[in-house]
Amino acid sequence: MITATPPPAPLSHTPHALLAPKPPSVRAACREDATALAELSQPFVRSGALRERPLSLYANRAADFLVAQGPGGRLEGCVGLRVHAAGPGEGRGPVGVLYNFCVAGRKQGHGVGAGLLRAVLAAARAQSLGALFTATTGGGGLFLRYGFVPTTARPAPPSWAASLDPRRGARILARVL
Template identity: 65%
Template sequence: MSPRTTATRWYDAPEFSVRPARQDEGPELAALSRPFVRAGALRERPLSLYLSRACDFLVAQAPDGTLEGCLGLREHPAAGVLYNFCVAGHRQGTGMGARLLLAAFAKARGRSLTTLFTATTGSGGLFLRHGFAPTHPSLAPIAWARSLDPGRNARVLSRAL
């Protein structure tokens, strides 16, 4: 077989695929996020946000159709903000998060965004391994930076594309 027939796209694999979320998947995005909200890793967001912003999300889908990971990319002038990044516990450490992140980079580049920002209350290890670095919130999109809850002590990270 030629390399052309055996190659797979970097964002598809037999164990899961990464794709844009559909408008009707708001309830699944909310359900996937709920354990991370309970653990304090994510801010609580109303179902209406997931419904109205489903197009922001990339999802990792298992072969049976179950959503097992998601990552939102909100566009601002010249910059993007990654938010609501979560991977189901049984999928952590499998590369799912990295593939979601790489897909978000591709989506952001396709939209001609030059910088990505995110905020994390955790170690941020995955972001740091993929070129993010701590930055001051004043360098981020103003509306997003103002929406950060100071009580969560989140670190703001950025990465040039």
Template identity: 55%
Template sequence: MTTATPRPGLRSESVAVVRPAGPSDAAAVHRLSVPFVRAGALRDRPASRYARDAADFLVAETAGGVLAGCVALNRRPDACGRAAAVLYNFCVADGNQGRGIGSALLRAVLAEAGTRGACRVFTATAGSGLLFLRHGFVVGGEEEAPPEWRARLDPARGSRVLVRALA
């Protein structure tokens, strides 16, 4: 994930809606993700996978109806067998970064994780992770992360595991 900081002088465009994605959003989510894949911030996934996993995604649309960001959430047991969730494919389109869209997506996905019964949320980032840290994530937790997810992390990417407990 690439985290952007608010840029002075930009007009704040609010998120009109953060909503669950549907199969019809798959192509747009794929297109949104491609620049982040090219930059090495996201894993490459075929367009068909976005359609298959559409139920994992939340999307953010601007007031103008433009798909501005996405995030996916997958529930799975952690290494101790407790309910956990993994946040993945989190991105905000370049022209929309620094406008609160990432924060809106993150708040929504954390609420969804809680609704799904997760006691902790894990993610991995090759970037600074500042947005995650501002929202209560801490570095670490690799040993407690869901084993099948942890096994798929690519050490060559230099990703750090972050975790957040849910109340």
């Protein structure tokens, strides 16, 4: 009896997972990413979801950011993590604030935000942060799915809480690590 290996299935029968686009890789941002970070953020600034930030902030604080980079090298999302040391008499260790979290419109709903959030949670744990805070003008569904809960400004870093513009109506969310 002669046996032969069957030919590969035609593309139309290939499992969907094999045809799915490669997910973006998450990496630390560098100073050279400043322009791309600013461009990625602009649609969210125009909609009122993000505060306007100067290009110099993206350049000077590039080390705060994680970016999701697509296979072609284009940035598909970003999130900033700013560490705040405990103030005198606060009785807590350092905490982090997530800011400028955005995903390109064409990539929303494809797991880019979830990948960034998992990566920034891992980075926060690696830095032994006790909690993370963020403010959102949206529903915050992704944050809530990853264990963030609504809170007030009271437990948040005072300098960050004082910088929030009450006219924006942002909700403060926190997650203990």
